Amino acid sequence: MKVTFEINGAEKSVDVEARTLVVDLIRTKLGMTGTHIGCDTSNCGACTVLLDGRPVKSCTLLAPMLEGRKVTTVEGLAQGGKLDAIQEGFHAEHGLQCGFCTPGMMLVGKALIEANPHPTEDEIRWGISGNICRCTGYMNIVKAIQHAAAANAAENVAGVA
Amino acid sequence: MAVDTTEAAAAARQAMGGIGVSLARKEDARFLHGQGHYVDDVVLPGMLHMVIVRSPHAHARIKGIDSSAAMAVPGVIAVVTGELLAQHKLAWMPTLSGDTQAVLATDKVRFQGQEVACVIAETKYIAEDAAALVSVDYEPLQAVTTPQQAIAPGAPVIRDEKEGQTDNKIYHWEAGDKEATDAAFARATKVVSLETFYPRCHPSPLETCGCVADLDPVTGNATIYMTSQAPHAHRTLFAIVAGLPEEKIRIISPDLGGGFGNKVPIYPGYVVATAASLLIGRPVKWIEDRTDNLISTGFARDYYMDGSVAIDENGKFIGLRVNLLSDNGAFFADAQPSKFKAGLFHIVTGSYDIPAAHIVANGAYTNKAPGGVAYRCSFRVTEASYFIERLVESAAVELGQDPVTTRLNNFIQPEAFPYTSASGFEYDSGDYPAAMKVALDMLGYDELRKEQAEKRARGELMGIGVASFTEVVGAGKGKDYDIAGLRMFDSAELRIHPTGKGILKLGVKSQGQGHETTFAQIVAEELGIPASDIEVREGDTDNTPFGLGTYASRSTPVGGAATAIVARKLRDKGKLIAAHLFEADVADIEFDHGKYNVKGSPDNVKTIQDIAFAAYTNLPDGLEAGLEGVTYYDPPNMTFPFGTYLVVVDIDKGTGQVKVRRMVAVDDCGVRINPMIVEGQIHGGLTEGFGIAFMELITFDDEGNCIGSNFMDYLIPTAWETPRFELGQTVTPSPHHPIGAKGVGESATVGSPAAYVNAVIDALSHLGITNIDMPITSDKVWAALRSKGVTE
Known part of the structure; x- marks a missing residue:
């Protein structure tokens, strides 16, 4: 069947089997391999993408569910060669090691600070608790999200002035 | 220098x-x-996909395999069975511990999840569909799920295909000096004992294992993209196992999504994908799903340990005895230096000056997955460190001492380095009292002990756990340490x-x-x-x-x-x-x-x-x-990182829930090259240690069904459960390393489980509770409290 949707700002129309998981559609059909598969059971969050701005686990969505919707993957974070604040935060705070959970973590973090620009540490920890990281112990991921929130806040102040 | x-x-x-x-x-x-760029991101022209058909039984005879329905699915290229592999002498492969392991089962299956057949198809979806149609006729046999059952007389023999194997015993190994240890125990004024179990857990890196095998039938070139922590050693083993010319094999281990020991062994999937690519003439990709990873690849621990420390009239440790029974699963496939059957477990004297020690280790086959790997640890050092740190905690309780005092009284002293341990290691450098002092100051230990006393008087449960670990890492030297004969330079x-x-x-x-x-x-x-x-x-x-x-x-x-x-x-x-x-x-x-x-x-x-x-x-x-x-x-010696970890817990009497309030970790890994990266490594290890102490468990029912086969049952800490860590350091360079560095990747997983558990026991020991095996879940604590008559 044919499914039409927007991904990272570009419209796509693809022919897929109805049972195709969104993560497989993105990785295999579209060749965008930044979205990862870690568990198949919606527990680990390595496959997280944003669907109309909200984080979803793409291993648990079927391709037809994308019809008419907007998807953002890690490949869509940097704009015009400039890293998103969340990417800057992960680099500056050593929020990644093996990098496998990183795309999902960054997307969850980005959605979190867009909904709540000044989250507490507990709010961040709760917000990312659907995503597993085996390497970092989360402390630097929390700092990375705080770093991005602070950068966004500074930019907003600058924008107002 | x-x-x-x-x-x-x-x-x-x-x-x-x-x-x-x-x-x-x-x-x-x-x-x-x-x-x-991870292995699953590799896409080659004409690439096929492989899915493994696994045994639902822990122990069963295979009476027949019918793959006709699977072969009839459009897009299926081949179904590979053990029988086909046997024609190419590939049905069995050697393990890293000198045993053999079935690549695909021919006679019997010996654990649930064992590889029985492989379906190779144009897409992964087709391969999955067809795998469900492979029909295997099994005759179930009695399963053996603990090493105690395995070595009991009359137990079914799991490895009956091995000539001369009439029971389930794998190895017997001893270290230290029995006579000197017996003499120490004879003159001890106090003997303190501990029996404990370090249960089976799993490294489960977020990226599972897999490969893309690309064998060119014309040139004979074999390129294998593989989740490998040891690509060169794996190439040599591929040359030996598959009989491929080594100069034609190229192993590419691209970005790895974590390893933690899980990507050290060679798994059947790699071998079958390689053989299939050779036979079919097209690239073959095999990527595990999470269940494949948890039920069949390198597990960790599963050590039953009991032992005693002999103590003299001055409170000094004078002897150590440890007995170990290891559950190695259906094939002895532990990844460890070939001379050592229980890895480096004999580092079990730890940070203490114990003049005599005797360690006896025995291993048993069970109907469980093979491949004992060191989950973020150097060859069973974690089990050793856990045992000695738990035993010292017990000794402190029985001596009526603060556990810090017991440790300070018995540490190897800074001037004693290089120090030769009773089991034969030469510790390169250390200053254990210094690391302890930094940790105590960071925590505010004395104040917390006062708070604990006040709370205890009110009937509240609070504990402070101490662990002062010493690791042995960085193998070789090559003369003593090798993997499958390859010297560890x-x-x-x-x-x-x-x-x-x-x-x-x-x-x-x-x-x-x-x-x-x-x-x-x-x-x-x-x-x-x-x-x-x-x-x-x-x-x-x-x-x-x-x-x-x-x-x-x-x-x-x-x-x-x-x-x-x-x-x-x-x-x-x-x-x-x-x-x-x-x-x-x-x-x-x-x-x-x-x-x-x-x-x-x-x-x-x-x-x-x-x-x-x-x-x-x-x-x-x-x-x-x-x-x-x-x-x-080729290093002249190994390195010996160390540290002191302190944990504060509060326990809810009504529910048994343990909350980690503080975790102070002072590490001495010698010279730190990039302190930010070092601290990141420690954060990760402390988190995995926390998971092992409180959450992560692979267990089995009586029929050998694996419980813990996905992330709904095998619980990994998320940001929500994970404690906040406070890190400190001392720096004692390694005298034999060119820049004085010792290695740090595993210290925190080695040292922290005992600190977490000791904190729980410290909160409960006055009630007569002396041991709770990991993972320490609320229900275990609740039951222990109720058994001592403690209620809300």
Whole structure:
């Protein structure tokens, strides 16, 4: 069947089997391999993408569910060669090691600070608790999200002035 | 040699990104853009997909396999069975512990999840569909699910295909001195004992295992993209197992999504995918799903340990006895140096000066998955550290002492290094009381003990756990330590190009540890070339020197040493070139952080970049061109990182819930190359240690069904449960390592479980509760409290 949707700002129309998981559609059909598969059971969050701005686990969505919707993957974070604040935060705070959970973590973090620009540490920890990281112990991921929130806040102040 | 600590040297290091600088990681960019390149990201023209059909039974005879329905599915290319592999002498393969393991079962299945057949199809979806249609006729047999059952008389023999194997015993191994230990126990005034079980857990890196095997039937070239922590060793084993010519095999281990020991062994999937690619003539991809990973690949621990410490009238430990029964699963496939059947478990005397020790270890086959790996640890050091730190806790309780006092009374003293332990290790360096003091001060130990006393008087449960671990990491030396006969050296090849920028190629392989940054920093320190100008390459056997790989915290101790030494070789060659340029005697040439000068003329310098250019353009007569070298480093000894971890817990009497309030970790890993990366490693290890202590468990029911086969049952800590960590340090350089570094990747997983558990026991020991086996879940604590009559 044919499914039409927007991904990272570009419209796509693809022919897929109805049972195709969104993560497989993105990785295999579209060749965008930044979205990862870690568990198949919606527990680990390595496959997280944003669907109309909200984080979803793409291993648990079927391709037809994308019809008419907007998807953002890690490949869509940097704009015009400039890293998103969340990417800057992960680099500056050593929020990644093996990098496998990183795309999902960054997307969850980005959605979190867009909904709540000044989250507490507990709010961040709760917000990312659907995503597993085996390497970092989360402390630097929390700092990375705080770093991005602070950068966004500074930019907003600058924008107002 | 220790690192130069003058102010000028520090400024130079900062500019260079040398040792001690928290340089942001060079490798981050690709991961931040989603451009990391993992095995599952490899797509080749004509690539097929393989799915493994696994046994639902723990123990059963195979009466027949019918793959006709699977073969009838459009898009299915082949169904591979053990029978087919047997025709190519590939139905069995050797293990890293000198046993054999079925690649695909022919006679019996011996654990639930064992590989029985492989379906190869045009897409993964088709392969999955067809795998469900492979019909296997099983005759179930009685399952053996514990090593105690396995060694009991009359137990069904699991490995009945092995000639001469009439029971389920695998090995018997002893270390230390029985006679001296018996004598110590005879004169002890107190003997304290502990029986404990370190249950089966699993490294479960977020990226599962897999490969893409691409064998060209025309050229005979075999390129295997593989989740490998040890690509060179794996190439050699592939050559031996599959009979492929080694020079035609190229193993590429691209970005790895974590490893933690899980990617050290060779698994049947790799072998079948390679054989299938050879037979079919197309590339074959095999990627595990999470259940495949948890139920069939390298597990960890599963050690039953009991033992005693003999104590004299002064409270000194004078002897240690430990008995160990290991559950190794259906095939003895532990990844460990070949001479050691229980890894380096004999480090069990830990941080303590115990003059006599005797360790007896026995292993048993069970109907469980094989492949005991060191989950973020150096060959069973975790089990040893856990046992001694738990036993010392018990000793403190029985002596009526503060557990800190018991430790301080029995530590190996700083002046005693190098120290030879009763089981034969030569500890390189240490200052255990210093690390303890830093930890106690950071925690505010005395205040917390007062708070605990007040709370206890009110009937509230609070505990403070102490663990002062010592690890042994960084194997070899090669004479004593080998993997499947390959000596455990490691290698570095460094080439500085005419423009003064270089490529460093290593035999080790990062799985997230940040080698591309850390190892460039070693070169920066040694040669004065900025770390940003050094590109680090790993993981491709065609393009890196032979090495044994990354596990057992050996990258920095061995590969890091090789890097420093090869850089020094180039530095020395640079002196010859500098002498030529200065028209001076080489003996008069001095080098300091990237600058050469003639003695007495410090202002007239040639930079390392000048020298590199001259190495290709203006050489003295008789000197080979180029600025390039390779070093194979065989360490003279292992390194012995240590530290003290302190944990504070509060326990809810009504529910048994344990809350970790504080976690202070003081590590001494010798010289820290990139402190930011070191601390990241410690955070990760403390979290995995927390998971092991409180959450992670692979267990089995009586029929051998695996419980813990997905992330709904095998619980991994998320940000919500994970404690906040407070890190501290002391620095005691390794005297035999070129830059004094000891390795740090595993310290926190080794040291922390005992600290967490000791905290729980510290909260409960006054009630008569002396042990709770991990994972410490609320229901276990609740039951222990109720058994002592404690209610809300």
